Amino acid sequence: MPLCHDDDIRHLLASARTIALVGASDRPDRASNQVMAALQAHGYRVIPVNPAITGEHVHGEFVFRDLGQLGDPIDIVDIFRNSDAAGEAVDQAIAIGAKAVWMQLGVVNEPAAARAEAAGLKVVMDRCPKIELARLGVAPVN
Template sequence: MPLTADADIRELLESARTIAMVGASDRPDRPSFGVMQTLQAHGYRVIPVNPQITGEHVNGEFVFRELSQLGDPIDIVDIFRNSAAAGEAVDQAIAAGAGAVWMQLGVVNDAAAARAEAAGLKVVMDRCPAIELRRLSIAPVGKPD
């Protein structure tokens, strides 16, 4: 069952340090670009993943083709893909050993969420971490409240 309680979402965001963003865009007019900036400003390391722009940089970070290339532990995989494509991103997150998958606003894939939960990952669906940070008044990563 995806996380919905404020306390659970708060715990996930406060414990995370590294977020991989699947579907990150290099276009400033795209929501993923702004969300990435907000998360970075909040102290997270955000690693963009997008096969369309692999090898480029977004907001100062190298863009990877897929999650398996990262090599670093991933606390949250933030998915900026449509609901149908989210399943593939979730499967990659499971294979990469991520701690959680976060499906953005409008992204709902119950089958993928069930696979993630069965593999031991926390799941958030149809929410935006940037919005939740503000709504829950979560202090920037690594800084006291």
């Protein structure tokens, strides 16, 4: 069952340092771009993932094709994909040993969430970390 208690979400956000953002956009008008900027401003390292803009830079970070290319340990994989496509990102998150998957507002994929939980990952669905940081009063990352 995905994390739904505020204390669990607060702990996840407070303990994370590195976030991979699947579906990152280089367009400032896109929610993924704005959320990435907000997460960086909160102190997280955010690594953008998007095959359409691989090799470019978003907010100073190199854009990777997929999660399998990342060499750094990932605490949270934040998924800006539609609900059906989220499953592939969840499977990649499991494969790279991420600690958690976070499906954005409107993104719900119960089978993918069940696979992630079975693999030991924390799961958040249909929420936005930018909103949750403010709502829960999570202190900036040092």
